[in-house]
Amino acid sequence: MKIGIVGLSLSGKTTLFNALTGSQVDTTAFMSGKGDAHRAVISVPDERLDVLNDLFQPKKKTPATIEYIDLAGLNATEQKKTGFSDQFLGQIRLVDAILVLVRHFKNDSVPHPLNTIDPLRDLGIVEAEFILSDLGIIENRMERLLRQMKAKKTDQDAREYELLERCKAFLEEEKPLRNLPMSTEEQFLVRGYQFLTQKPLIVCVNIGETDIHNDSAVLASFSVYQQAGQVSVLTVSAQIEMEVQQLTTEEAELFRSDLGIVDSAMGRLVRESYDLVGLISFFTVGSDEVRAWTIRRHTVAPLAAGAIHTDIERGFIRAEVVAYDEFIRRKTMALCRTDGVLRLEGKEYIVKDGDIINFRFAV
Structure with missing residues (x-):
């Protein structure tokens, strides 16, 4: 499974990437809003695999994996001029789910590019860019289909054109395609377009230390998103999680205990990601290898x-x-x-x- 991490600049994306993957990427690498994507593959924690490994004592234990891709942030001050680059859009279309990190923490030494903290506004800016991108793809495809149907009209082309008209109208109402009801056949027709607004969405609210025990109030403001299908909303303190990642297991447990943090960000995100994308794990066992395999539900x-x-x-x-x-x-x-x-x-x-x-x- 591939998950793309996106958001406005200075939202803490690269900090979260480091926390999730144990990487040590320079958190100022995307300050310009440009740069190559950071990639890392992590092993999916699974206690069941650990138990099976202890029972079979194989030569090799192979967990399931997730690839996280940290992409350049959207420079909000230039958003209306440029939006996301074509390179960015090409990369994000290949992921299985999109993680949008929105900033809730306050830090005077790292001012928000729009000068105010408003996570819902920031999420709206990113979603608007995805809607515009999907509209562009739909309009181009509809033009090609019209030319094809003038030369030779087929039933499949007609069905696809009608479906794209529905998609276009839905997007023009500023609604993501993940909320548009589609039959199995219709989903198959548009699958190849990799629409961004059709991908499962994980909204991660990057909170400060003072909000760790008050995240219910933060999450309440995202109730509209939480009620939508294929959307999950959770809170994380990327800075704290990155600091924890650099500690030993014993030190990390003590640190979390002192702060009253029950679960790690990686554990929560993995579970949310699997549930949202509709993935499960099955196991193969033996003396040579115990392995977890990821498949669709x-x-x-x-x-x-x-x-x-x-x-x-x-x-x-x-x-x-x-x-x-x-x-x-x-x-x-x-x-x-x-x-x-x-x-x-x-x-x-x-x-x-x-x-x-x-x-x-x-x-």
């Missing part, structure tokens, strides 16, 4: 097998499946088989989060 067994290798998907016969909780109660596959909780599943089986699977296949 409602994925059938052969497609899940394809996450491991296309040959396994192509030659799929059956899947030996046991739920994680059932396995942990017994701790051996032999006992799971004896108790009847190790099942044989076919091509229609929908993989569940936490399933431990051995795929039978022949090619």
Whole structure:
């Protein structure tokens, strides 16, 4: 899974990137609003994988991963002139979800580019840019479709044009496409356009230390967004989390305890990201490797097998499946088989989060 981190300049994006990934990128790197994206891949924390690793003692443990991409911030003072660059838009269209960081903290030594703190306004500025970008793509595609239909009209072109008209009208009302109801067929028609306003959105409110225990009031102001589908809103203190990232495990636990912080930003963001994008994990186990695999929710067994290798998907016969909780109660596959909780599943089986699977296949 890829998550793009975006926001206005001086919102704390790179600080959050460092906190999430353990990187030490210069936080002033994007001061000009330009520069190459910062990228880092992190392992997804999963206690279930750790338990399986302890039980099987394999040669290798392989967790699921998330790639975070920190992109240059939008220079709000120039926003009406330039907006996001084409390079930025090209990069952000390739991510699975967009994390918009909005500033709530106050720091006189780092003044907000618009001179006032207003997280909702800042989010609106970013969303407006995404809407304009999607409108541009739609208008260009509609022009091409008109030319195609004048030469030779097909039913598919007509359906696509009608759908794009609906999308255009929706965006012109300043509404993101993630809120526009679409059938499965319609979603397939527009999938290739990678519309920014259709991507799952994580709104991260960057708070100061004084607001750590008062985040409910902060979140209440985003209630309209929280009620929308495919949107998640949470608070984080990027500066504190970056400082914690630089400590040992014991020091970090003590530091969080002193501040009354129960959970890390990375843990919360990973859970929110998985839920929002609709991802789950299944496991493969053995003496060589214990591994977590990431797939979409409602994925059938052969497609899940394809996450491991296309040959396994192509030659799929059956899947030996046991739920994680059932396995942990017994701790051996032999006992799971004896108790009847190790099942044989076919091509229609929908993989569940936490399933431990051995795929039978022949090619």
